[in-house]
Amino acid sequence: MLYKSIVYSKIMHILIIFLFLLGGFSMEGKAQDLKPIVNKVVEKKLSNGLTVLYYPYERGDVVTVRLCVKVGSAYETEKEAGLTHLIEHMIFKGTETKKPEDIVGAIEALGGYMNAFTSYDYTCYYAEGPSIITEKALDILSDVVFHPYFDPKELEKEKEVVIEEMKMRLDNPFVVLFENIMKATYKTYPYRRPIIGYEENVKSFKREDLLKFVNQFYVPENMVLTVVGNISEKKLFSLINKYFTDLPQRKLKIVKFPEETYTDKPTLVWVKRPVKEGYFAFTLPGASFRNEDAPYLDLLAQILGGGESSRLYLKLKRELNLVKTISASSFTPYGPGVFEIFVTADPKNFKEIVKEIGEELERIKEGGVLEDELEKAKTQILSDFIFSAETSDGLSGTLSSFYLTRGTYKDIIWYENKIKTATPEDIKRVAQKYFNLQKLVAGFLSEKELFNEKEFQNIINCIKVKKTAEVFTLNNGLKVILYPQNDLPTIGLTLAFPGGLRFETKETNGLFQALSLLWTRDTKNHTAEELADKLESIGATIKGFSGRNTFGLKATFLSSKLDESLNLFKDIILNPSFNEKECEKAKPELISLILMQQDQPISLAVNDFLREIFPGHPYGLNIAGNIEFYQRFTSKDLISAYKKFVNPEKGTLVIVGNFDPLFMKEKIEDLLKDWKKPLSEIEIEEKEPPEPKERYKKVEKDTFQTQILLGFQTPGLNSKEKVALEVLNAALSGQDGRLFRILRDERSLAYTVTSFVIFYPKKSAFVFYIGCSPEKEKEAISGFWEILENISKNGLTEAEIKKAKNRLIGKLKIGLQSNISIAEDMAVNEVLKLGWNYSSIYENLVKSITQEDIKNLISKYFKKDKAVLFILGK
Known part of the structure; x- marks a missing residue:
């Protein structure tokens, strides 16, 4: 349904991020001064206690009207679990003066839309659209929120809808795992209950229950009305006075929340389901968004698992390939928070994943973070404020959330300052404070249980810190990337340079195909036959490659043959022969590429087409080359191209596989110390391609x-x-x-x-x-x-x-x-x-x-x- 709870309409990683946004903030991007945004906000408190936040939005003729109530599922008793969410559904089912179709439909008729969501800490109802919806939105929101009818017949139908939503969620492994791990993470705090509640509760709710709950919490002083839109302040507050002055008199119920202690030993939760994928979640105690550590935990989440350049992703996905997806977030709500890590992976990798994640957490506690990665995290986080200000919906959500969790929207500046001034020492201190593996809860969802809690605790207790991979630059300018993958005794290596078709001309079309083929044929130290024999005897391959944009060398070999393979690779890089006899032998091979193309109409068509769309430009040349060039090129042509394009300052060497990074770094530095950069560098760049001459x-x-x-x-x-x-x-x-x-x-x-x-x-x-x-x-x-x-x-x-x-x-x-x-x-x-x-x-x-x-x-x-x-x- 249109206004169903957002929290339960997303897949798990979106759900987690959303919960995080409700309770705290996950912000990305460039650090900017947010004071101009905050200073434009107008805050007024009506005589009935309702707080209004207004922001004059001038980027477009749009508005977002958001009415939030500081009551979520955490305010329910065990028997009331699910009531807040059901009320959210029923709010749109009509008032004494409005039928259901007069609510959402009225906004849609003006080009806007209405929606709502329930979180642990609050419930929000909102409308967004062109500015002309402002009065209608205020009229409808004031009526549906303060004067809901809760028709008994509609209630019975909507209860069935919510129960269907529950059943739908039971088919979602992410949601099932999330709810189980939240129940295990929180021992006393109501975040341990699902927001949607329990089926038996929902079935039992009567109209009187909904009205009683609304009368206890839907009180003006317990709400914030946020309007971000292209409307004058005078006109807006005139409309607000019209629709939000005469509101029902209610007394706010005060809820006392329990203290949360979390677990005191590593805890395992295993959910067995007939699923194809494996699902895994980690939680550790976190902080409330009211806590001074909350911004630092957000930075930690960004550094560890906030994106695909984060530590956990690079380590567990890119380097070890243990996971399919991995992310981290800091759930910082109004109450006690949680630091979370979510993974999808083959269940056979679960034990190794636990170990690797634990090691990374310990590594950050021990060594802290680098200044560069902290600055990147700051940049990624703070931009969300700027980007949210681009849309009326985003900015209204930000203002409302800060007001509801921190008590004032002005604490946006507090958050900004905390992020901007965070030091590596702050991050290390917070990691040491919260990353206590003895308080870790791990949840797994898979077809069968693979290990018990005692085995899990043994893994945690044996965790040790391991060294990571390296990126560095040699004295000659060559960038080297070492990427260990120690599951198999193999190594893959690529040396790449700018080159290929884009740097050829009509007269030299095929140059890089010839260069890459003959580069590995022989060297000044080995004939073609000798080189082939040596490579084959150790199970290694070294080949040249050439494409439209790059060219270079690729090698694969066993890690046990590292020395022999690298020595041959060095010989090919530094001492190519480009023997004239080998050039002549290669010409029929190269010409064959063209002849095979000519036998395929589609290949002919593609070649001719590219010539038309990129006229007179290298982009329009044939990737296979040109027969005339292949017939006449000489060794001198290849030597000249080699000297011009095989420049270490332009190159990148990547080594992936079974090796120790420290040893490999020393090996490469020694191996290529004689490879000098050219005395005079030739700037290489292709021209901008012209527009097609014929259409x-x-x-x-x-x-x-x-x-x-x-x-x-x-x-x-x-x-x-x-x-x-x-x-x-x-x-x-x-x-x-x-x-x-x-x-x-x-x-x-x-x-x-x-x-x-x-x-x-x-x-x-x-x-x-x-x-x-x-x-x-x-x-x-x-x-x-x-x-x-x-x-x-x-x-x-x-x-x-x-x-x-x-x-x-x-x-x-x-x-x-x-x-x-x-x-x-x-x-x-x-x-x-x-x-x-x-x-x-x-x-x-x-x-x-x-x-x-x-x-x-x-x-x-x-x-x-x-x-x-x-x-x-x-």
Whole structure:
């Protein structure tokens, strides 16, 4: 239902973040001065005790009206559990003067919407929309909150709805685990009960129960009305006086909360469910948001598990691959808080995960945090204040939450100052205070119980701190990234540089293909045969690679053959021969790449299309190279390219696998100490690609099918739109993509229809492709435009966006399993200026893409007058 509790309408990690936002704050971004925001707030207390917070919002003609009551599930008795949440549902079911359809429907008719949520500490009702809804919102909120009718017939129906919501939650492993671990974490405090309550309670509630509870807590002095909108102060308070002056006289019930002691020994909670995934949660005692330590705990959560560059994610996901997802948050509500860590993983890894997380907590207690990572956490946290101020809804939520938990919205400045002035010593002190593993509660949800509490306690008691990996730069400028993965005795290594197709010309097209192939053929110390024999005898491979944007070397070998493999790798890096005889032997191999392309109409079409969309530019060259170049290149050409592009200052070396980082660092420093940077550096950068000269081209070719490509120049891989382009492509392509479903499944136009993106740093090409019979050509092209226009107008469906995101995230995870794939991914991303840990933040980037991002992308770049249509066929 529209106004169901937000807390129970999200998947677990969103749920946890939301609870955190209700009780405390999880804020990300650039540290800014928040005083100008706070100083614009107008606070007034009406004669009946109701506090009003008003912020003149000038960014747009919108308003958010939020009425919050300082009563949540924590204020209930055991027999009342679920009553607050049920009231939230029933508030929208009508008053003595308004029918249900006159409430939400009235706001929607003006272009806005209404919603509500229940938390442990308070309940909020709100409306958001264009400014014209202000009076209607104030009218409706004052009526439904202070004069609810609670019709008995509607109540019986809504109780059934809430019970169905309970049953729905029982099918959600995240929620089931969360509620079980909260029950085990809190010994006495009412946070141990689920917000939604218990089925038997909900069934028993009568109209009188709801009215009694409302009369006890829905008291003006126990509320805050927050209005953030484009409306004058005079007009707003005139309306507030009109609708919120004559309110029922009620006496506020005072609730006394118990003290919370938490557990005094490591506690295990295991929930057995027939699930496919494994779910895991850690809790440790935390702080109330009223406590001075709360901001420091937020910083700790950000550093440990606030994102995909956090310590826990990099260690347990990226380095050890023990988890599928991991996050940390500090639940800092009005009452006693909790520090939380949530994980999804294969249950067979649970023991190892407990150990690794425990070690990281102990490591931060012992060694504290680095100044750089603390500054990054501050930047990430404080920006949420700034970003929340961009929207009326976000800012109203921030102001209301601070008022309800701290007693004043002005404590936004307190929080800001605490974050800004936090020192590594503050963080270490707080970690030592709260990270007591003897008070840890661990919850697991899986198909079967794998170990008991005694075994769990033994793991905790044996935890020791281990050293982490390193990133450093050699004297010659080469960046080195060491990433231990000690589960298998293998090592993957990648050395990458800027290069590839984007630095070729029409005359040198194929240079990097030839360079990467011949780089590893022989050296000044070993013939091709000798080199191949030595590598094969130790089970190692060293190969060159070249793409559109980068080139370099890749190696895989057993960790037991580390010395031999690294010595051969050094020889290939520093002493390539590029022997003329080997060049001649390689030419047929390289020319074969072109000949195979020419046998495939789709390859011919793609090559010709790229030449049209990037005219006269390297981006439009053939990735396989050019026959004329392959026929005439010499050893001198490759030596010249090697000297120009194999520059340590431009390179990144990534080593992933079974090794000790300290030993490996010393090894690499010694191994490459003779690799000098060039005396004079040549600045290498491709030019900006021009606009296409022709928008339509048809090439006659005697084929059974017509190859149709419709494409656009779009932003490059370093642009902010990159991930949005990938999400759009994932939604369009594939067997479940919109192109396939409509043009193949529904209209039977082709066997193959898809889309793809070819990325370069400065621009990319987004391409629609279909291979169909000549008579279907016009219908196919019309189909492309029909789909684009529909998405431009209506966007993608939520299901399409979700599937597209899952495809991208799944593809990334599948592709980053082997040591060499991880090494190549890190090295290439670093060289392309995405950052070596780009893949670790990619999932969050994908998840952040919205419907509006997609629609804006299409409206901005996918215009008919910007399209290039290429047809190859009869």
